[in-house]
Amino acid sequence: MRGTLLYIGQRLVLIAITTVLVSSIVFLLLHQIPGNAFLNETRQSEETLRAELHHYGLDLPLPQQYANWVTGVLHGNLGESLVNHGVLITPLLVRETSVSATVGFFALLVTIGLGLVLGVIAALRQNTWVDYIASSTAVIGYSVPSFVIAIFGLLLFGHYLYVWTDGTVFYQPGWGKVEQIPVPALALGLPYASYVARLTRASMLETIRTDYVRTAWAKGLKARVVVLRHALRNALIPVVTILGPLITGIITGSVVIENIFGIPGLGKEFVTSILARDYNIVIGVFTFYAALVGLANLAVDVIYPVLDPRIRY
Amino acid sequence: MAQAAPVAPPDLELTYEMPEQATLLSDAWRRLRRNRIALVGTVIIAILFITALISIVWTPYPVWLQAVGPTYQPPSGAHPLGLDQAGRDILSRIMGGALITIEVGIGSAIIVSLIGIPLGLLAGFYRGKVDTVISFFINIWYGIPDLLVALILVFVLSDALHLIPRGVFVIIIAFSLTRWMDVARLVRGQSLALREREFVEAARMAGARDFYLLVRHIFPNALGPIIVQATFAIPAAVLFEAFLSFLGLGLPSPTPSWGAMAADGYHGMDFAPHIVLAPTIALSLTLMAFNWLGDGLRDAFDPRMRR
Numbered sequence: 001m002r003g004t005l006l007y008i009g010q011r012l013v014l015i016a017i018t019t020v021l022v023s024s025i026v027f028l029l030l031h032q033i034p035g036n037a038f039l040n041e042t043r044q045s046e047e048t049l050r051a052e053l054h055h056y057g058l059d060l061p062l063p064q065q066y067a068n069w070v071t072g073v074l075h076g077n078l079g080e081s082l083v084n085h086g087v088l089i090t091p092l093l094v095r096e097t098s099v100s101a102t103v104g105f106f107a108l109l110v111t112i113g114l115g116l117v118l119g120v121i122a123a124l125r126q127n128t129w130v131d132y133i134a135s136s137t138a139v140i141g142y143s144v145p146s147f148v149i150a151i152f153g154l155l156l157f158g159h160y161l162y163v164w165t166d167g168t169v170f171y172q173p174g175w176g177k178v179e180q181i182p183v184p185a186l187a188l189g190l191p192y193a194s195y196v197a198r199l200t201r202a203s204m205l206e207t208i209r210t211d212y213v214r215t216a217w218a219k220g221l222k223a224r225v226v227v228l229r230h231a232l233r234n235a236l237i238p239v240v241t242i243l244g245p246l247i248t249g250i251i252t253g254s255v256v257i258e259n260i261f262g263i264p265g266l267g268k269e270f271v272t273s274i275l276a277r278d279y280n281i282v283i284g285v286f287t288f289y290a291a292l293v294g295l296a297n298l299a300v301d302v303i304y305p306v307l308d309p310r311i312r313y
Numbered sequence: 314m315a316q317a318a319p320v321a322p323p324d325l326e327l328t329y330e331m332p333e334q335a336t337l338l339s340d341a342w343r344r345l346r347r348n349r350i351a352l353v354g355t356v357i358i359a360i361l362f363i364t365a366l367i368s369i370v371w372t373p374y375p376v377w378l379q380a381v382g383p384t385y386q387p388p389s390g391a392h393p394l395g396l397d398q399a400g401r402d403i404l405s406r407i408m409g410g411a412l413i414t415i416e417v418g419i420g421s422a423i424i425v426s427l428i429g430i431p432l433g434l435l436a437g438f439y440r441g442k443v444d445t446v447i448s449f450f451i452n453i454w455y456g457i458p459d460l461l462v463a464l465i466l467v468f469v470l471s472d473a474l475h476l477i478p479r480g481v482f483v484i485i486i487a488f489s490l491t492r493w494m495d496v497a498r499l500v501r502g503q504s505l506a507l508r509e510r511e512f513v514e515a516a517r518m519a520g521a522r523d524f525y526l527l528v529r530h531i532f533p534n535a536l537g538p539i540i541v542q543a544t545f546a547i548p549a550a551v552l553f554e555a556f557l558s559f560l561g562l563g564l565p566s567p568t569p570s571w572g573a574m575a576a577d578g579y580h581g582m583d584f585a586p587h588i589v590l591a592p593t594i595a596l597s598l599t600l601m602a603f604n605w606l607g608d609g610l611r612d613a614f615d616p617r618m619r620r
Contacts, residue, residue: 025462143601145596145597147575151582155586251458271562274562297456
């Protein structure tokens with residue numbers, strides 16, 4: 001137990017370092033841009049420009065700006081929006097993270113739930129029509145990008161469903177109602193669900209042929225116990241391995257999904273800020289993403305020993 | 314050695330046929346041909362290549378020509394895929410998009426390999442400090458959404474710094490700079506394992522220099538997995554381009570990028586779904602084909618890993 005806590009502590013420090021390092025890259029990249037963020041604002045006198053630059057600390061030498069920024073990040077302060085003056089970035093992004101996290105959570109639920117169920121069923125019914133349908137769906141599904149599924153989903157649930165039901169049941173893009181969650185979550189989760197299904201099927205096929213599973217059957221255990229506790233638990237280990245890249249994928253995917261479905265989350269903010277050249281927010285969103293990915297990977301690594309007691313920290 | 318064969322009883326005729334000499338590639342090709350789904354993928358890719366090549370010299374209408382007919386016109390005889398919101402022929406644009414897709418995909422696969430292979434070889438072969446530095450970068454990269462860094466790179470390199478004009482090249486560069494880690498990690502592992510093998514040891518004993526060992530012994534033996542990894546880089550790069558162009562951050566307008574076409578059609582989806590369907594289906598088919606080929610190649614190059 002103490003070992004685990006120590007491990008988590010070490011990892012948290014590492015995540016903090018990685019986050020700062022990675023967002024430093026973005027910080028330095030964006031500060032290579034000549035001119036300044038206010039060049040686009042016309043109708044501006046020399047003094048107001050200087051006052052603005054001073055307000056944001058943009059008149060300082062770059063190393064000084066960088067030092068200030070790192071100090072800020074370590075105190076949880078990401079600065080102020082360059083476009084909407086006076087808007088503090090940290091609270092804004094915290095609010096948006098909760099929206100993105102909701103979508104991401106349900107997408108992950110789709111991914112893991114659907115992926116596992118399909119994978120297990122396909123493996124148990126290997127070489128039957130159930131398996132063929134599940135496997136071929138998976139092999140197609142994991143190549144269709146989530147934004148394409150999103151467009152199809154919008155067309156199907158937003159448009160055709162409206163036409164077929166004369167406008168009684170349909171999906172309306174946006175955010176704030178419970179019924180607006182499933183379509184984006186499905187669009188985001190389906191490609192990865194196919195991937196998980198493929199992986200689960202392959203590793204289940206391996207484990208259900210092992211000696212200990214045969215022993216479990218021979219002992220007369222119930223099918224549910226054999227499949228879930230003996231076979232699946234071991235088959236899950238390779239699946240958990242890809243959870244890290246999968247979460248990164250869901251985060252990247254959410255950027256375009258949120259824009260398609262009009263969800264006011266981090267991804268929408270990211271694109272809006274890039275187009276509006278609000279560099280402070282771009283760096284801020286990126287810092288959040290880096291931290292999120294780090295934390296998600298940590299969570300995955302903490303799950304490992306639960307599944308496989310042989311792995312310890 | 315053949316003369317030292319055991320003496321066979323005189324009445325037993327020795328019919329021993331030498332198996333046909335199999336190189337890595339011919340062996341893989343033999344196995345790949347048996348894999349039906351990989352073959353389907355190969356056929357789709359072949360069609361894509363042919364379409365792209367044709368589009369260089371001929372498309373039914375110029376890809377950028379507007380108002381060749383009424384805007385939003387659904388598919389018809391003259392325009393099999395219909396017209397888009399600016400009255401451009403969608404079939405012509407899909408053909409032009411095939412060329413862009415190939416450029417982005419193949420270009421990225423090459424550059425990713427050019428960066429990743431040497432770094433991976435060095436890290437695995439020399440171990441120690443070289444490995445520590447290279448692995449540090451690889452590991453950091455696994456903890457970040459790399460596509461978003463690539464997105465910022467495209468933005469900074471072309472829009473902000475005007476170093477490279479916004480186009481296929483900058484997308485290839487940005488993708489490769491953030492994605493060489495997959496190849497590097499794989500090659501590092503291979504090189505780490507291969508350097509301990511007897512044939513490498515023997516070559517070293519015979520006085521081979523490090524460079525010779527790396528190029529003539531370690532690299533050729535890691536070629537199979539490298540080809541597989543490079544194949545998987547193609548759909549990833551194609552998806553990246555589509556993703557950027559869909560968001561309006563990729564190839565600039567009139568370029569017939571499938572991602573940009575999807576973004577165009579997306580706004581008129583309710584009454585003209587054909588505009589958005591054509592590029593998204595083309596994109597999905599392409600990604601599928603490359604993934605299938607990649608899976609097939611993985612099985613072909615490494616029969617032990619067959620699932």
